[in-house]
Amino acid sequence: MxxxxxxxxxxxxxxxxxxxxxxxxxxxxxxxxxxxxxxxxxxxxxxxxxxNPKNSNEPAVQVELYYESLCGACRNFIVLQLFPTWLMLREIMNVTLVPYGNAQERNVSGKWEFTCQHGPSECYVNTIEACVIYHLKDLQNYFPIIFCIEQSYNLTNVLEPCLAAFEPDLSVKTVMDCVNGDLGNKIMHDNAIKTDSLNPPHEYVPWVVINGKHNDSLQDTAMGALFNLVCDMYTGMKPQACQKAVVTPLKKDSVCFH
Structure with a gap:
């Protein structure tokens, strides 16, 4: 009903x-x-x-995305591949988002300072998204907001309408207190550790890890046909959506190098 x-x-x-x-x-x-x-x-x-309720009887395909918010290639992957695939296959896949990418950090008087590839605005939006993820915790709640931000024209000013559309119970003030405070600083440091601990080390973003593994074949397939890759790698009974192949090719060289 x-x-x-x-x-x-x-x-x-x-x-x-x-x-x-x-x-x-x-x-x-x-x-x-x-x-x-x-x-x-x-x-x-x-x-x-x-x-599509979660099927807890079979191991879901684990998709980790290491990205930076203002990288055009990352935005295209989220908007054209990852979010639509998750929307249709959420019962057989788990997604982990780690906004940090090619940023660098240094400890200045006990506080972490970040330098981002696309400037201070990228560090700002990275932290907004990290704080949204932290406060909402459940992918089903925060992924639509991340998508809303990433597909917007002006990423730095879209938090309020995205929250209003998808998660009105989370206030802009709560997110911004995190962004501007010690909590946001700690979360971004944690994301830096996760990103810098990748094996093999990331060379560019978006950097896609499937079931704990990254290689050129998995990366290229994910960039061109993530939907098909998730369907192929799922070991349980395939959902009906998998009966139709979906390909949204992205250029192989469409990445932001480290």
Missing amino acids: RAAALLITVYFAGAYSQQVCDHPPRAWCSSWEIAKACKVEQQCIEYFSHQ
Whole structure:
């Protein structure tokens, strides 16, 4: 009943977008591009979250992403590959997000100072996303916010509308107190340790680790067809979504080098 009600919500939400949505209602949640065109992103997120309960009987595919917030390649991977794949396959995959990337840190009088590849704004957004992850803890709650930030035009000023859309119970003040305080500094230091401990060491971002492993083959496949990779690597009964191959190729050289 809950899923049916959500589909009805999707239908009526899309009905107001017919001038840009030329897809039939049954297809509105079939891909993230169509959901965006029909302006039913939030409704599709809710629909899939109820359609695809976690299957705890089989080990989920573990996908770790080490990234930096203003790297164009990282943003493309999150928006075009990782988030849509998780949206449709969340019952067979776990995602870990580590915002830090090619940053560097140094200890100055007992406090960590960070230098980021794309400047201070990137350090700022990295910390915003890290604090959102820390406070919400559950991927289902924070991933839509990370996606909302990463697909936005101005990442530094989009926290408030993204929280309002996806997690209104988390206040901007709570996040910003973390960003500007000792907690955010500690979280980013922890992310630095995680990133610097990668084996093999990361050479660029986005750096994708699948089931604890990174190699060129896994990286290239993840960048070009993550959905198919997760379906192929899952050892349990494949969900219905896996019956349809999904490929959103990204350029092999579209990375931000360390």
